[in-house]
Amino acid sequence: MVTKLASSTVSNSASLRKVLAAINATPPAGIAFVLDAQNKLCGVVTDGDFRRWLLEGCNLDDSLKDISLNQFVHATAGESLExxxxxxxDKIRIIPIVNDQFELVDYIxxxxxxxxxxxxxxxxxGNELKYLTDAFLSSWISSQGAYINRFEEEFAAYCGVxxxxxxxxGTVAIHLALTALGVGKGDEVIVPDLTFAATINAVLHAGATPVIVDVNLDDWCISVEEIKKAITPKTKAVIAVHLYGQPCEIDAIKALCESHRLFLIEDAAEAHGAAYKGQKVGSFGDIATFSFFANKVxxxxxxxxxxxDSTELAERMRILRDHGMNKQKRYWHEEVGFNYRMTNMQAAIGCAQLERIEPIITYRNELEEAYKEQFEATNLFTFQKKLPDREKTVWLVSALYEQEDKTAFMKLMRSNGIDVRxxxxxxxxxxxxxxxxxxxxNSHLLSAKGLSFPTHWSVEVGKVAKALRQFTES
Ligand SMILES: Cc1ncc(COP(=O)(O)O)c(C=O)c1O
Incomplete structure (x- = not known):
């Protein structure tokens, strides 16, 4: 990883053309180090900087002298590799190493x-590239096309609705659901304290008032007892989040909502394919929402x-998703809607992903077991529980670090190239x-201790375990 210092240095009075040549001459790095008249390191320029400068109107004959260089991260010779x-x-991948005189001696x-x-x-x-190319070549690249309908039908059927x-x-999906249910100003919506901010942001954007309640220590999801306590005459809906792929106590929440005539929205952004008493999450609420962001299942x-399950609600959401436009009368708008549409190209990828969802989930769940096996002996972690009647889908392998301060552990993992969140x-x-x-x-206790580990097809649990051993031995 420590490489020989390449011929990638330029003077701070060089023309941008020269800088570009230096960046280009060192393909693996894609970087130039800028030295002042005393040979001290005074800047690090990447091809990203170059793009920005060109967009700002610079040209290749301009001099570096006239450009203010960004601050840069550096290391001093003698510091440990870790x-x-x-x-x-994710952004800083190259670090110059300087000596006591701030002269460049190496880089990592x-x-x-x-x-x-x-x-x-x-x-x-699977078929991701094939379907994507097909959508692309069909020229249906916006929000109409065969893949949209297919993805909607197949994903709904997969969830049993x-x-x-x-x-x-997934954020606008929550907003669309709230709007379609008529939730807005003057209404209260109960949300869990431990969730991604999208859940509450959607409520606020709908003009309603969120009421944040605590979660359970065992499943990390919204507490039925706390929902009960928080209900007022203004409560209109509950958003139950299946956190990190763990199904909430959704039948009890559903019964509570029914008895108080509240709408139930399931935020299943992190829980594709998870099930409660054998029934897929997403099929309990009036509406459920999912995210297909790149880090999702x-x-x-x-x-x-x-x-x-409601055709009426689905129709309403389709109209609102498309600017509130009348389906029969083009450009005739009966209410103020949004453009919340998915593209046919996204749906094409979605169809291919859905074909493989079962092996993907099995792999993720097995990965968590492999982590548990490796981590068990340390007694440092409590993993998200597997509870009776609940089949969770592992979104991110997540655990509580049962010691005072997780920062030293995170630092060591990161120094081994392992991203722990x-x-x-x-x-x-x-x-x-x-x-x-x-x-x-409980949300504060869990949040203070909680960590998520790499969860994807290219994880080597052995590598994580090796770093963990290094930590426990130190
Ligand atoms: C619980 C939860 N709700 C909603 C969202 C929002 O989804 P998106 O990022 O697709 O807008 C996320 C995304 O991470 C999430 O974790």
Whole structure:
């Protein structure tokens, strides 16, 4: 990984043409190091900087002197490899190393293959490229085309419901669901404290008031008891999030919603294929929403879907998704809608992903078991529980770090190229959402301890385990 210093240096008065030549001359790095008159390192230029400069109107005969260079991360000779690597991330992959005089002596480039990100989409083992190319060549590249209908029908059927309404992403799917149900100003919507912010943002964008309630310590999902306590005459809906692929206590939540005449929306963005008492999540609520973002169980790049058993609600969502336009009378708008449509190209990828969803889920679930096996002896972690009657789909292998402070552990993992992510912050901890908090004890405990590990087709659990051993031994 430590490479010989290449001929990739330029003077800080060089023309952009020279800089570009230097970047071009060192293909693996794609970078030029800028030195001042005293030979000290004063800048690091990447091809990304170049793109920005050209867009800003610079030309190749301009001099670097006239351009203010970005700050850069560097290391000092003698620092440990771990220290240096821990400064890299998705954006910073090259770190120059300088001596005491700030002269460039070497650099480190993280080899992408050494890096184990939390998520990598699994796109190459099925018909993804074939269907995508087919959609592309058909010229139906916007939001009409055969793949849209097929993806909607097949995904809804997979979840055991009648209707699917594909959307641009999982966030607007929640907003579309709330709007179609008539939830808005003056209404309260109960949401869990531990979730991705999209859940509450959609409520706020709908003009309703979120009421944030605590989650359970065992399943990490919204607490039925807390929902009960938070219901008021203004409550109109509950959004139950199946967190990290764990089904919530959805039958009890459904019964509660029915007895109080509340709408139930399932935010199943992270739980494709998970089931409660043998019934797929997404088939309990009035509407359920999914995300097909690139890190999800199956993906369309960006993308989402609302599913429902109600043809009436589905029709309403289709109209709202398409600017509120009358289906029979083109350009005639009866209400203010949105453009929340998915493209045929996204749906083409979705159809291919759906063909492989079962092996994808099996692989993810087995991966979690492999992690558990490797991690068990350390007694450092409690994994997300497998509960009776619930078949979770592992979205991200997630566990609680049962020691005081997880930062040292995360640092060591990252220095080994292993991306370990902390959980979502509790919504109630963030000042923009704090005013909506009703209850929030467990969510804070879980969030403080929670970590997610690389969960995708190219994970080598052995590599993670090796780093873990290094940590426990130190
Ligand atoms: C629980 C939850 N809800 C909603 C979303 C939003 O989905 P998207 O990113 O497709 O907008 C996400 C995405 O990460 C999520 O995790």
């Amino acid at each position: 220290e240096i690597i821990s400064r890299t991330n 480039q993280i080899d992408k293959r050494m890096h184990l990100p939390v998520a990598v989409p699994d796109l190459n083992q 009648r209707e699917g309404v594909a959307t641009a992403n 199956i993906t369309t790049g960006e993308g989402g879907m609302c599913i429902t 902390p959980f979502f912050y509790p919504l109630s901890a963030m000042p923009i959402y704090t005013p909506y908090s009703f209850s929030n004890i």
